Amino acid sequence: MILDLNFLRSYGLTKYKMFNILLKRLNKNIFIFDFRKFELMISKKDIRPELNLSSLTPDENFQNKVLRPILKLQHDILILTFKNWCIKLKVKLSDIKKDNFREFLDKSFSKNIVIRNLILGIIIGQFTSDEFLEYQKNASEYNRRIFTMAKQRLFDSFDEIKKDGNS
Template sequence: MISKLDIRPKLELTAIGRTEGFQNVTLRPILKLQHDIFILMYRNWAEKHRVKLVSINQDEFSNILENSFSRNNVVKNQLLGIVIGQFTVNEFEEYKLESSEYNKRIFTMIKKRLFDSFEELKS
């Protein structure tokens, strides 16, 4: 039987400390695995909110992205659910210990990933 760990991309990252280790060993591979879902979900959000991604520049997109994360808990919770749903039981136990810190890291990495994927989002 294939496990959740088997389907994740293998990343060669080093880490100092437990929190950074969880970020590099668990979170980053999950974010890479779920990249296409993040793109589709954000595109869907943009369409529902009548944000014309094709007609804005990257600076405007940066502002929209920040606002969508700061003002819209629905989007944040959906994105967070996409990540948490990929955790193993042990990973979830670790996540619970520092959930606020991990959530900040997750949102920062997703925003960066979406910003860096601006052209992909537009197409």
């Protein structure tokens, strides 16, 4: 049996849901499918979580439609990168209390260009070409928003960061 993607689309299924259906069918060996064509249809936008947030300005719209979903998608990588950075600097996360952690984050992001560039790379690497062109129009404002949201995510994940942080 050959499964037609247009047939699945007519039911309003997202590419992610279609892919899950295809994987289930693959396990049952009941159809033939050319994955090379399917890979071309999945874009970076398709794997991001959808967030329904209202926005008033174009900057807020870009933040809510692009930056927030990417930060949510890359959350685990963000935490691992920060922990690895702390290990390399020999920062004792076990000695930092939650009250001092926000100050530590602020100092880290303001004084250390390495962690800033790592986080920017994690986020910007998920942009599509159109999103990158939009980002370039107001990069300094979007960078500020990226760092603010990343610091807040890291602060909210303090227990998770500290849990495995033997550094």
